[in-house]
Amino acid sequence: MRQFLDAGAEVLATARSAAYTAPEGAAFVTADIRTQAGAQALAEAAHETLGGVDILVHNAGGAQANADGGALTIPAGDWQDALELNLLAAVRLNSLLAPGMRERGSGAIVHISTAALLPPVPAFAHYQAAKAGLESYSRALAAELAPYGVRVNALGPGRTATPGGEETRRRWAGGDGESGAIGTPPLGREGRPDDIADAVLFLVSDRARWTTGTYFSVDGGEYPRN
Ligand SMILES: NC(=O)c1ccc[n+]([C@@H]2O[C@H](COP(=O)([O-])OP(=O)(O)OC[C@H]3O[C@@H](n4cnc5c(N)ncnc54)[C@H](OP(=O)(O)O)[C@@H]3O)[C@@H](O)[C@H]2O)c1
Secondary structure, three states: HHHHHHHHOOOOOOOOOOOOOOOOOOOOEEEEOOOOHHHHHHHHHHHHHHOOOOOOEOOOOOOOOOOOOOOOOOOOHHHHHHHHHHHHHHHHHHHHHHHHHHOOOOOOEEEEOOOOOOOOOOOHHHHHHHEEEHHHHHHHHHHHHHHHEEEEEEEEEOOOOOOOHHHHHHHHHOOOOHOOOOOOOOOOOOOOHHHHHHHHHHHHHHHHOOOOOOOOOOOOOOOOOO
């Protein structure tokens, strides 16, 4: 968010927890975007605070690792949560906010996926399936909105030092959590939030004006997709 503020953007952030602190200069609204009511509250706040949005970044995501390590025994509720948060929240928010971009003839949407999509990790099958769905949906939406000047891209972080990332790796200390990998990413360290934010800022900026429907890895070279 800091990079967006520094670049002159007006920012509205959301989270379920009121304790969450947006940086000074950013507006904040409490909402659970897994629900239609939460998505609606965020969209209304966006209209009231900003008069609509030019940029939409779907960042909230994650899932609990299945305790026994398997894909077959992931609880039904965890499947539902993973799909609601990682996929359907983006679908709902786009439905509420992308029509305004289409009418204005410009806009940029970024869906935060994961670089660790392809290595099979049974305990995170629900998470990986939801993110795979998000990437597929992202490409379809990009095709639909391109004629209106609205760009849609997906970005996959590698292991990044955030509260959620560290909790994921701690819970799965027997293996290596979401990444399923051992050792250090090729670029020699794990990611920092600003590594991801800089790449998001690029994708929504005019420098990426001819880029839509893509997937963009920001993972220190850990998960080549080609
Ligand atoms: N960190 C990594 O290593 C890593 C690796 C690959 C992909 N990713 C992806 O990167 C994105 C960000 O991950 P992160 O590590 O920064 O996660 P994080 O530390 O858990 O932060 C997630 C943020 O989203 C908010 N949030 C969670 N559920 C929400 C909900 N239902 N409604 C509204 N806000 C909600 C959280 O606040 P509240 O809890 O207060 O709601 C928190 O501010 C996710 O999509 C994740 O899948 C992260």
